[in-house]
Amino acid sequence: MKNIGLSNFLVIVAISAILFAQSTPIFDGQQKAIRELSFQSGFSEASLQNYLIGEYGVQLSQLTQSQGAKLIRNFQEGNITPPVIKKVEIKKEQTIESKKQKKLLLAASVLEEGMSKRFHFRDGSIREGTITADLDSNVTLKTKSGEFIIPKSEFLAETAEITNKKGEVYVGAVLSETNEVFELRTVYGDATIHKREIERMKRYHGGILDKKTEERRRFYVGEEQLISVFLDPTANPLEGNTFYLSGMSIGYGLTDRFMITTKFGSNFAGDLNLHPKMRFYHKKTAEKEKSIAWGLGFHRAYPVKSIIGKYSHAINYTDSAGTVTTFNENISLNVDDAIVDGSKNPKYVEAYLVYTSQRVNPTGRGKVGWTVGGKISSAFIGRNDWLNEGYTWSKESLYEVPFRLWAALDYDLRKELKLVASIWIDNGYKTLELSKVLEDYTGSDGSPSLTFDSVEGNASLIDFDFGILYAFNENFRFGIHFQQPYIDIYWEFFEF
Numbered sequence: 001m002k003n004i005g006l007s008n009f010l011v012i013v014a015i016s017a018i019l020f021a022q023s024t025p026i027f028d029g030q031q032k033a034i035r036e037l038s039f040q041s042g043f044s045e046a047s048l049q050n051y052l053i054g055e056y057g058v059q060l061s062q063l064t065q066s067q068g069a070k071l072i073r074n075f076q077e078g079n080i081t082p083p084v085i086k087k088v089e090i091k092k093e094q095t096i097e098s099k100k101q102k103k104l105l106l107a108a109s110v111l112e113e114g115m116s117k118r119f120h121f122r123d124g125s126i127r128e129g130t131i132t133a134d135l136d137s138n139v140t141l142k143t144k145s146g147e148f149i150i151p152k153s154e155f156l157a158e159t160a161e162i163t164n165k166k167g168e169v170y171v172g173a174v175l176s177e178t179n180e181v182f183e184l185r186t187v188y189g190d191a192t193i194h195k196r197e198i199e200r201m202k203r204y205h206g207g208i209l210d211k212k213t214e215e216r217r218r219f220y221v222g223e224e225q226l227i228s229v230f231l232d233p234t235a236n237p238l239e240g241n242t243f244y245l246s247g248m249s250i251g252y253g254l255t256d257r258f259m260i261t262t263k264f265g266s267n268f269a270g271d272l273n274l275h276p277k278m279r280f281y282h283k284k285t286a287e288k289e290k291s292i293a294w295g296l297g298f299h300r301a302y303p304v305k306s307i308i309g310k311y312s313h314a315i316n317y318t319d320s321a322g323t324v325t326t327f328n329e330n331i332s333l334n335v336d337d338a339i340v341d342g343s344k345n346p347k348y349v350e351a352y353l354v355y356t357s358q359r360v361n362p363t364g365r366g367k368v369g370w371t372v373g374g375k376i377s378s379a380f381i382g383r384n385d386w387l388n389e390g391y392t393w394s395k396e397s398l399y400e401v402p403f404r405l406w407a408a409l410d411y412d413l414r415k416e417l418k419l420v421a422s423i424w425i426d427n428g429y430k431t432l433e434l435s436k437v438l439e440d441y442t443g444s445d446g447s448p449s450l451t452f453d454s455v456e457g458n459a460s461l462i463d464f465d466f467g468i469l470y471a472f473n474e475n476f477r478f479g480i481h482f483q484q485p486y487i488d489i490y491w492e493f494f495e496f
Helices: 002-023 028-040 045-056 065-076 091-103 213-217 264-268 304-310 434-442
Strands: 116-120 126-135 138-143 146-151 158-164 169-177 181-186 189-194 198-205 242-246 249-253 258-263 273-284 288-299 315-318 324-326 348-360 367-377 391-393 403-414 417-426 462-471 476-481 487-495
Touching (some): 028 065, 126 146
Antiparallel strands (some): 116 126, 158 198, 273 288, 315 324, 315 391, 403 417, 462 476
16 A cells, blocks of 8 residues: 555656646746757747747747757757748738738847847837836836836847857847947857957847848948058058959968068069068057058069159150250150160169058948058169160159158948048159050050059159949959059958
């Protein structure tokens, strides 16, 4: 009798435990596990809730412990797959489905005092503010328009899937958002993600993917930081282990501070060259970034033709009648006639210092950056030995040292579109029409190809340029502007 009584007692306890589990509300930990497993299985937040309502008649938070345990086991064993959504062709069914969807919008599961962000509501309204009090079924939301007591059930759940530049993925409820960071509550704890580190992001309101509001109205940075504006460098180096190709050079980022480029046109002509750049100062916050870099250029045999061509306006020609003109003004002259036979191409060095500052645009749309820099070179060393009789260098103090000073601006118009502009003082700059620039670049004018060193053109000590850059994708960027070289091409085609 004692054994029978004990057996009955154990059976009663087991049945009671089962009944208790079947009626006890699901644990928070079970909800988190189900969400994580469902996302891994291909469910979205909305499709998961639709599945649960179809199978159990309730949303996730209304399941029991027993149902939660069963769901977790089925997801782990691969017994649940996302439903295939078929197109509904009947307009009446679409209308009914739309009404159902509105009812199924997910209410916020996390509403805490201190949360500050843009809140979305079941009636379609949006308010930006801070939760100042939690009043059981209501909360107090403080905005610029005043304080409002709002039922918790009216707040839509806001979740996000964020991938940072390292490839890490975070999924969770959005707790707060500032100009600098997102704070998410994930299955494994709260995560703070700086906006400058975001590679891509999806946001869901009420379980529905938001395709138009946030990403169009607010983006965080342009597609790429510029390593140059037109032909002038900025203080931004290439990212480490990144290879790039432009219309005139190729380059590689050895580290996040140091990069090397080379002008391939000069290399093919026998003038091997290297152009290192190092950023030696860098200060970055979520709102602003400052950099200073130095750069050098080394050429083994820089063409005398290029130096003569670039500074042709600083060379005087005296004809047999004693008439003096500048070299570039006399179209009958040829660069080969000006150079002493047997002149060897000299070694050439250039050096520059450049400062770049970038900050978040006050409107919240992208960034605005500006750059100032200065460059000198050894182009004039030995220059008197290269010129034939009748040709002489100008004695103006302006042409004692080759120099260039510049200031540039880049402004994010959209995530993929930049406005760029530059102004400079350069004693070697001349303006050229597009047709002449093409001849200069191809070398059909007698100057070295893949360079800009034409004898022709009008000297312009102070000048400016502006244009746009469009990023077709993360790797390829194309630009157009109104001074030589007129077209910019940037192709970042390999990254470890």
